[in-house]
Amino acid sequence: MIEENTIVKATTIRRASVAGLAALALLGTTACSAVNLQATTLEYAPSDGVQANVDNVQLRNIALIAAEENGAGRFIGSLSTSDGEPAEVTITVNGESFDFSVPGNLENLMLEAEENETVVTNIGGHPGGMVDAEVSVNGTTEPLRIAVLSAALPEYRDFLPVEVSEGELTDHLYDFPEHGGGHWVGVDEDGGH
Secondary structure (H helix, E strand, C coil), X not given: CCCHHHXXXXXXXXXXXXXXXXXXXXXXXXXXXXXXCCHHHCCCCCCCCEEEEECCEEEEEEEEEECCCCCCEEXXXXXXXXXXXXXXXXXXXXXXXXXXXXXXXXXXXXXXXXXXXXXXXXXXXXXXXEEEEEEXXXXXXXXXXXXXXXXXXXXXXXXXXXXXXXXXXXXXXXXXCCCCCCCEEECCCCCXX
16 A cells, blocks of 8 residues: 555655756756847848948938949938937048938938939949948048949839939849749859859
């Protein structure tokens, strides 16, 4: 006959074992965040352009729209101030400097707006790449790498600062519908991307 104390001890041991295994499982699932980079903690530009903060100015989704290497490119994106005070901003790309007056009252200066159209004569790079720039605000100057976006993308064609035919924008692209439903892929004559 089994004594009552033996049953109580076995039940207590089982409960302690289950609690211990549960604690180990919990530690195993949460310990990953202690040693692995968490993507949700990274700060990044949630659009195609880049973002930066220089002095009290916030640059958001800044990019240049261009059709060819070392061609003209138009700025898109927005500038605003973090403190509601107006600011004067200078962005320099490939030796050309452009001045922007950012309004106060937490208003954005939208570079896509027709009245703010600003064109770099020679971007010093190619669509799909990045170009070096400098941003100056209130005597503070910082380097910035600006994305150059291709006007081959329909959503950017209206911002292209030069007249280019549809063929000139897209003839170098091939449609491969058998590989994912018609994604456009840029391929040069040697078969590279």
